[in-house]
Amino acid sequence: MRNIFHLVSSWLCAALVTTFVFLPKLSDIQSHPKDFVYVEGTYLMLNGERFIVKGYNYLPRDYGWTDMTTWDWEEVDREFALAKAYGANTIRTGLHAPSAIGDLTCAKARTFREVRPEYLEAVHTLVSIAEKHDLRLILWLGDLCPQFLLPAYYPGLERYIEAIVTAFADHPQIIAWDLQTDVDGFALQRYPIGCHGLLSYCTKTNMLNMLRFMADTIRQLDSHHLITVGFCWVTTSLLAQDFTDFLMPQVLGGDVPEILEGEAASQLQGYGPGAGLDYDTMVSTLEDKIRSLQSQVARPMPIVFAEYGSPSAGDNYSPELQRQIYDVYLEVAFLRLKLAGALNWTLTDFIWPPKSQPFAFLDNPLPVTEQNFGAFHLDYSPKPAAEIARAYYADAPTIAFQDGPEELKFIFSKTFVPGPEDTRVLAVAFDSITFLSADRSSLLTLDIGDPSARSYLVQGFSGDESPWGDEAKNFVWAGGEEKTARLWLPFPEGTRSISLRVNSVLEDMDMTVLVDDEEIKTLSLGVGWKTYTIQLPEEQPFTIGSTFKLRGKFNLPISEGTVTIQMSNDQIAWQDVASIVPERGRFAASIPIEHAGTLWLRAVWSGAGLYRSAVSEAISLEIPAPPVTPTATVVPPPATDANQTKAASYTVSPMLTVSPPPATASPTPVVESAPQAPIRLCGGAGALLPFLACLGICFVLRRRQA
Known part of the structure; x- marks a missing residue:
């Protein structure tokens, strides 16, 4: 017990001395008046933040x-x-x-x-x-x-x-x-x-x-x-x-x-x-x-x-x-x-x-x-x-899970340069993209050459080229050094196929179409304006042993920090099941389905740069139990009709719903640390009295040990 008291008293003395000796100077604290914005390096600062x-x-x-x-x-x-x-x-x-x-x-x-x-x-x-x-x-x-x-x-x-x-x-x-x-x-x-x-x-x-x-x-x-x-x-x-x-x-x-x-x-x-x-x-x-x-x-x-x-x-x-x-x-x-x-x-x-x-x-x-x-x-x-x-x-972005596809990407097999005065790298001319329902009715047509479409064109598209004779009132070229073009546009609900009106001036041009980075089809394009229709894959039901492709997006094009996908059966205990670095505000993860019942999923972002951490709302998946294979068994007849029971029969349809965020606490926000003032030795008589006081405490503690 005496040794424990000795250790505690020594630790207390050291802590008190360190606190007073290594406090910043009062002049350092007052160098930036309270509530005034000041400069440190490339930062503007306010009250130390x-x-x-x-x-x-x-x-x-x-x-x-x-x-x-x-x-x-x-x-x-x-x-x-x-x-x-x-x-x-x-x-x-x-x-x-x-x-x-x-x-x-x-x-x-x-x-x-x-x-x-x-x-x-x-x-x-x-x-x-x-x-x-x-x-x-x-x-x-x-x-x-x-x-x-x-x-x-x-x-x-x-x-x-x-x-x-x-x-x-x-x-x-x-x-x-x-x-x-x-x-x-x-x-x-x-x-x-x-x-x-x-x-x-x-x-x-x-x-x-x-x-x-x-x-x-x-x-x-x-x-x-x-x-x-x-x-x-x-x-x-x-x-x-x-x-x-x-x-x-x-x-x-x-x-x-x-x-x-x-x-x-x-x-x-x-x-x-x-x-x-x-x-x-x-x-x-x-x-x-x-x-x-x-x-x-x-x-x-x-x-x-x-x-x-x-x-x-x-x-x-x-x-x-x-x-x-x-x-x-x-x-x-x-x-x-x-x-x-x-x-x-x-x-x-x-x-x-x-x-x-x-x-x-x-x-x-x-x-x-x-x-x-x-x-x-x-x-x-x-x-x-x-x-x-x-x-x-x-202060922080928002995260949501996608209800459907949002990105179309086109990869071209070859490109060309028009001439010495036009050194752009071009591949295929685009007139329009139409999203079709199961019965081939039009849900949405994007006139790519129109100014209203410009905000959806992310990569590899030129400006409006105006009419192409009588065949297109406006169009844009796609291509670029990377032979890739991308656009971001939420697919209309019920989209089952996509119709593309494009023009290749080169023979033997192949164009691979990807939806949310998954390859759908490679088209062999003919020369001239033609329309091609691509069927989207059928959605598969959720079953035990299958994999659920979870896609999400930020409201900002964030490409740093870590998105952690968490799973829960009760929205109380959460388990990490995937970790992804977002790319331009989007992320995807494959989640294995291992048991029946309600499965809850949410995304947690670590925070990075100027933004704090964020948590998405949770979504729930209803996974049906596998069918039970009947077996023949011989049992004695029931004593009376009153003991007879009927087997329960029900069907659960796959369902994706957005639910309120769980009541559990959010992760601790991650904030970029602001530069700190250097620690210096105290100066002046004002620091001497606290120092002597802490030595006095040490003396008393030592006396008690004796």
Whole structure:
């Protein structure tokens, strides 16, 4: 017993000494004030945890490009609530310097003395509504007066910054000051788009000097908030990396790589998603652009997409194309590259004209495309893109089991290149795919060349080629270097066969058709437009000794972490029966059926990257007992009729149902660990008293042993 007491007392002394000696310094704890977002490497951090910016750019639906003092704050309150309901934690909006100083012409940019008090009050109201809905803010300080590009106007610029920044320097709701949005597009594009070539002071040198002056001024006034710039182009962000805390380029599809060396933008280089590209190509093109940016920074820096998105109307735009573009940008930001965040342009569509005097688009009405950039319609109903944003902005994905097939894949035996001016790798032209019922009636026809079909084409498809004479009003080529094309589309219920209208210009072309990665048939295609019908395999009943092919999918194209399939007879005790790494949000497992009765199955994902673990709802399978083979036996006759009984006879049909999730606890979420502060020895007299106290405890314990 004395030895046990000796061991316990020694352990207690060591623990107390270790606790006090190796506590972090108080200065380390206070280096990042509570509730303010800060930077560690490529991460944005908040109170020791990684903070991912998820949200929307914002101007009120009825007050786009207007003086903030005229905004309807009840409308702002409703719209911030809408953003929060769809997963946002951040709103990016901002100020208009000419409105703030009360001079839309900027004639007084050099001589004004103060920011209008009512304008400051409006900004306070904006911040308080954001706080009410637990939304952080990134506030741009521009649009600025063009004259601020001139050093002679810096005193006026300094007064403007001081009035705004000092009023909110201690407010944690603000993440960062965005020095000026679109400044490169304004200063470095030639007239009539920008002012370069029209105003002598619209130069790259003046732009960077002004931004650096703004950053230096803010740092003297505000030590709590980060600094960034919402540039139009990805490459321009590199020009400001030495005086900003994180990069925040807009990613709306164009870049000007030569701006690093040149003085002005000459021609935009396209890189972003758009019509005419299949999904995989759009993802890889955008990913390559952002990886190029990452490779050029002088130090690790967080990257946030300042603006991503697409109109849902006007020109060749549609709600489906907008949905697909949201999917592309958010897959790259959150799954592929795990960036510090992304913000769409914009929360809602806009009415035009607005309800108060606008300061932009004075000569021409707001274009239809700009009016329809919102994730929400004017009546606040969500577009398909809003649902995509909500899925990516959630903390964890959802998992569901498939009711039927969802993927068609085509593998081609050969390809060709059209010529020196068209170097695409092509195989077969597709006109349409029709899903047929058992009686050969059409359930759904996908016109592959139509824009409405574009979002289903995942890999290996070109853009719409328009008519092929009188034989096809539109079509697309399939092929590619991998000789493979894929599309994702839930098969209509009752699909028993698929009809393909295709054209091979090559002789001896074979095309293998796979459904959910299972080979169904290889077709030998003739030259010219022809229709081929493929019969799907018959569904087999569930029986003991057979195998059940379980297929599931995430609501995000996740390709990491582990999906564990669990089985139970009672939804209380669960047994692991399969483990799979998902691929692009899909997984499949073969489950052996070993006994009759009710069999429950569920999928558990481990969590990975930016997302926590998830559990699917359980499904149940009713497995019938095998038939009993009768045997002849001789038994004595019953004593009376009263003792006679009838044998029970029943049939159980195979059944697949979705059931509520079990009452058992979910697995512990797996969350990516945030960087931790290094442990250092305590310093200063404040740590001495606890240390002496723990030595005193040790002394008392030793005395008791004696």
